[in-house]
Amino acid sequence: MSNETGISRRGLFMKIGILFNGVVATALAVPIVQYVASSISRSRANGYLSWVSLGRVGDFPEGETRLATFRNPFVTPTDGKTADTACWVRRIKDEQFQVFAVNCAHLGCPVRWFPQSGLFMCPCHGGAYYRDGSRASGPPERGLFEYPIKIEKGEITIHAGELPTPGSAEATPGRPGGTTAADKRSAALDSGCRGCGKPS
Amino acid sequence: MSVITKIGEWLDARVQLAAPIREAVEHPVPKNTASWWYVFGSAALVVFALQFVTGILLALVYVPSAGEAWSSLQALNHDVSLGWFIRALHGWGSNFMVAIVLIHMMQVFLFGAYKFPRELTWIVGVLLLLMTLGMAFTGQVLRFDQDAYWGLGIGASIASRVPVVGDAVVKLMLGGPIIAGATLSRFFALHVFVVPGLLIGFVCLHVLMVLKLGINEWPMPGRIVKRATYIGEYHELTKTDGAPFLPYAAWKDAFFAAGVLLAVTACAVYYGPFGPTGQPDPTIIQTVPKPDYFFLWLYAVLSLLPPSMETPALLIGPVVIIVALLLLPFLSGEGEKSWRRRPIAVMTVLLIAVALSTFTRLAEVAPWSPHMNAWSGDPIPQQMLKGTTALERQGALVFQAKQCRNCHALGDTGGERGPALDGVAVRLTQDQLIRQVIQGGGNMPAYGKNLSPAETTALVAFLQRLRPPGQAPATDASRGLVTNDGADRRPGGGR
Numbered sequence: 001m002s003n004e005t006g007i008s009r010r011g012l013f014m015k016i017g018i019l020f021n022g023v024v025a026t027a028l029a030v031p032i033v034q035y036v037a038s039s040i041s042r043s044r045a046n047g048y049l050s051w052v053s054l055g056r057v058g059d060f061p062e063g064e065t066r067l068a069t070f071r072n073p074f075v076t077p078t079d080g081k082t083a084d085t086a087c088w089v090r091r092i093k094d095e096q097f098q099v100f101a102v103n104c105a106h107l108g109c110p111v112r113w114f115p116q117s118g119l120f121m122c123p124c125h126g127g128a129y130y131r132d133g134s135r136a137s138g139p140p141e142r143g144l145f146e147y148p149i150k151i152e153k154g155e156i157t158i159h160a161g162e163l164p165t166p167g168s169a170e171a172t173p174g175r176p177g178g179t180t181a182a183d184k185r186s187a188a189l190d191s192g193c194r195g196c197g198k199p200s
Numbered sequence: 201m202s203v204i205t206k207i208g209e210w211l212d213a214r215v216q217l218a219a220p221i222r223e224a225v226e227h228p229v230p231k232n233t234a235s236w237w238y239v240f241g242s243a244a245l246v247v248f249a250l251q252f253v254t255g256i257l258l259a260l261v262y263v264p265s266a267g268e269a270w271s272s273l274q275a276l277n278h279d280v281s282l283g284w285f286i287r288a289l290h291g292w293g294s295n296f297m298v299a300i301v302l303i304h305m306m307q308v309f310l311f312g313a314y315k316f317p318r319e320l321t322w323i324v325g326v327l328l329l330l331m332t333l334g335m336a337f338t339g340q341v342l343r344f345d346q347d348a349y350w351g352l353g354i355g356a357s358i359a360s361r362v363p364v365v366g367d368a369v370v371k372l373m374l375g376g377p378i379i380a381g382a383t384l385s386r387f388f389a390l391h392v393f394v395v396p397g398l399l400i401g402f403v404c405l406h407v408l409m410v411l412k413l414g415i416n417e418w419p420m421p422g423r424i425v426k427r428a429t430y431i432g433e434y435h436e437l438t439k440t441d442g443a444p445f446l447p448y449a450a451w452k453d454a455f456f457a458a459g460v461l462l463a464v465t466a467c468a469v470y471y472g473p474f475g476p477t478g479q480p481d482p483t484i485i486q487t488v489p490k491p492d493y494f495f496l497w498l499y500a501v502l503s504l505l506p507p508s509m510e511t512p513a514l515l516i517g518p519v520v521i522i523v524a525l526l527l528l529p530f531l532s533g534e535g536e537k538s539w540r541r542r543p544i545a546v547m548t549v550l551l552i553a554v555a556l557s558t559f560t561r562l563a564e565v566a567p568w569s570p571h572m573n574a575w576s577g578d579p580i581p582q583q584m585l586k587g588t589t590a591l592e593r594q595g596a597l598v599f600q601a602k603q604c605r606n607c608h609a610l611g612d613t614g615g616e617r618g619p620a621l622d623g624v625a626v627r628l629t630q631d632q633l634i635r636q637v638i639q640g641g642g643n644m645p646a647y648g649k650n651l652s653p654a655e656t657t658a659l660v661a662f663l664q665r666l667r668p669p670g671q672a673p674a675t676d677a678s679r680g681l682v683t684n685d686g687a688d689r690r691p692g693g694g695r
Binding site: 048069 | 267268349350353358359360361362366368371374375377381382384479481482485486487488499502503505510568569570572601602603606607617640643644645647649650
């Protein structure tokens with residue numbers, strides 16, 4: 001009956017059927033994409049970061065750098081040991097601290113502190129950093145990632161919760177490593193702010 | 201008629217697959233393709249089947265949970281009967297699979313098999329290579345140990361360098377803000393469902409095209425591929441000089457595949473399973489993470505690139521390589537197939553092979569990595585301390601205690617990050633030694649703030665002793681004139 005227009009009744013139904021499937025698929029795609037991207041979108045509300053205590057100020061001797069560990073503030077039930085994180089705490093004096101991520105600013109391998117030579121060394125590609133976290137040698141393009149710190153009720157707390165990576169540090173200042181040790185140093189020289197690193 | 205034949209006929213009356221299968225395996229192929237050079241594709245398929253079966257067997261025990269994966273691997277290695285063997289088969293199978301896929305690709309390239317009309321077969325093959333490498337990487341992650349944990353950190357650091365979306369890519373890859381439970385779960389899904397599913401689909405497409413388009417004839421110098429005439433010529437060849445694939449050519453595939461399986465088994469029995477190394481506990485930082493064999497070259501490249509080149513090379517390099525591989529059949533879809541008439545192709549393969557094996561070898565030695573324990577583990581060779589003064593011995597002590605040894609070798613032991621110092625006194629004068637120690641430079645940290653003047657004096661006194669017997673130390677020619685006391689002409693003098 002619709003031969004003049006070239007569209008049969010069944011052909012039209014087929015097209016409507018395909019369209020119908022397209023609409024349903026689009027509607028389904030929205031929650032699916034949201035589900036897949038949930039690990040990204042959560043961080044927009046700053047949901048991963050919070051202040052974590054590393055222990056009492058008195059636990060860290062002045063002039064020394066010690067390894068501290070903390071439980072990541074964001075955990076899931078299957079994380080096991082992987083939610084435990086290590087960081088290097090340098091107490092300069094009194095309440096002046098620097099807290100560095102163990103992750104090398106090159107590709108994230110764990111750096112080790114050598115108090116005798118006053119260097120952090122990375123076992124992977126040979127990055128080295130001075131005691132204030134600034135770059136000494138090797139492939140890293142910047143100093144160690146530094147956590148923002150706060151002293152509260154005699155405890156040292158850091159703003160942590162995300163794996164520090166070169167990209168995240170550049171993208172969002174205020175995240176761990178958002179400022180380089182060198183930035184901190186110049187800020188400290190300008191204002192003498194509490195808790196900022198100073199060249200040793 | 202036997203019962204088995206009856207059952208077979210009953211089944212085939214319903215599925216009707218016997219005729220198309222017979223047609224496929226007995227299709228005529230050019231006789232000269234019945235060569236030992238043409239066995240790698242089928243061998244890759246057989247190893248993939250081995251990976252498929254052993255993977256399912258491992259999944260019977262493996263627990264994809266960040267808290268328990270490592271213990272379940274320990275159970276497989278030690279508690280489950282022959283669990284170690286299945287793990288070893290799967291691990292060695294993955295090494296063999298990557299190797300065979302690469303050899304297959306090299307052979308296809310050198311034999312010009314990617315040219316018209318087999319462009320899409322090559323493109324699907326490139327995708328299959330990427331998936332095979334993807335399986336190798338995700339598989340290394342499932343072996344959830346220290347190497348896997350820090351390897352993920354390296355992956356995240358690379359991904360984070362993507363402009364604008366880097367941070368989002370990292371969180372998508374890790375399934376959260378850190379390497380943890382969600383990370384392992386999604387790599388499990390990738391390794392067990394997503395990539396194998398794609399692999400199976402693309403393998404079917406790849407094999408289907410080989411059947412439809414015919415196996416590439418043995419390339420003869422001077423037999424030029426032309427789009428207009430090739431298909432006719434190929435069919436003529438299979439008619440005049442062809443033979444059914446089964447059994448004329450297939451027996452070599454069967455022999456080689458069995459040999460490869462035997463080699464995988466032998467390696468599995470002899471060398472055993474891979475790891476797991478230490479527990480994936482991020483608070484244990486006494487670790488030297490290294491990637492699996494097939495990514496070692498990348499580990500070397502990442503150490504050797506100048507820092508400013510690194511991010512562009514990491515982000516643009518893979519894209520350029522993949523695009524070049526995908527475009528290859530369109531850029532040279534016609535012309536000579538024989539490697540005898542394609543010197544640039546042969547040189548390219550040689551260059552890539554030499555580069556990859558050099559980088560792999562370098563990564564095995566990793567001269568750029570400091571030896572983290574050399575300062576406390578490697579003693580200074582005795583003869584370097586014979587007849588030394590108290591000051592020089594004190595300097596030797598400073599040399600060990602300040603971790604100089606982690607980067608500098610003495611008597612062939614110690615790090616290789618910096619130059620070996622056995623003959624340093626011949627190369628550098630006293631002033632140059634002092635300057636180098638205090639100010640660093642040339643990839644050496646400055647030690648000025650961490651050495652007292654007394655320590656520097658002692659250290660340099662020791663370093664000035666380090667020269668081969670009979671060779672004079674480096675001296676500053678003008679120094680004697682300036683100081684006018686002549687004392688500096690003595691070895692080690694002047695202080």
